[in-house]
Amino acid sequence: MLREMVDSRGRCVMGESEAALSFTSRLRLVDFIHELGWRGAQVVCPTHSSILAATSGADIIELGEYGFRRVTWDERDRLDHWRRYLANPDRSPRHIVV
Numbered sequence: 254m255l256r257e258m259v260d261s262r263g264r265c266v267m268g269e270s271e272a273a274l275s276f277t278s279r280l281r282l283v284d285f286i287h288e289l290g291w292r293g294a295q296v297v298c299p300t301h302s303s304i305l306a307a308t309s310g311a312d313i314i315e316l317g318e319y320g321f322r323r324v325t326w327d328e329r330d331r332l333d334h335w336r337r338y339l340a341n342p343d344r345s346p347r348h349i350v351v
Contacts, residue, residue, distance in 0.1 A: 265289060267298040279304045303332055 274282060279302060286296050286308050300306060306313055307326050315324045326332070337344075 265294055265296045267296065276304070283308050301331065303329075303335065
């Protein structure tokens, strides 16, 4: 459906477009966004998804307490939080988990 709606020559703004998608569908969306960029489109996509942020050639702008800053995929705060949690889930505060 998205392929039919988006003009591959212009600007496309998507808001949290991956929120309800499975892992595989997110990968398909990454492929589509990459294809749009290759065809000359500009895609603006606010996201919390590390998968979407990994789109090849993406210009990542992170928003935090410091304001806006340009980062690489590996420098993102969110990725650091995920890595620390996945490295040792038992260290997470149990009072948060119901």
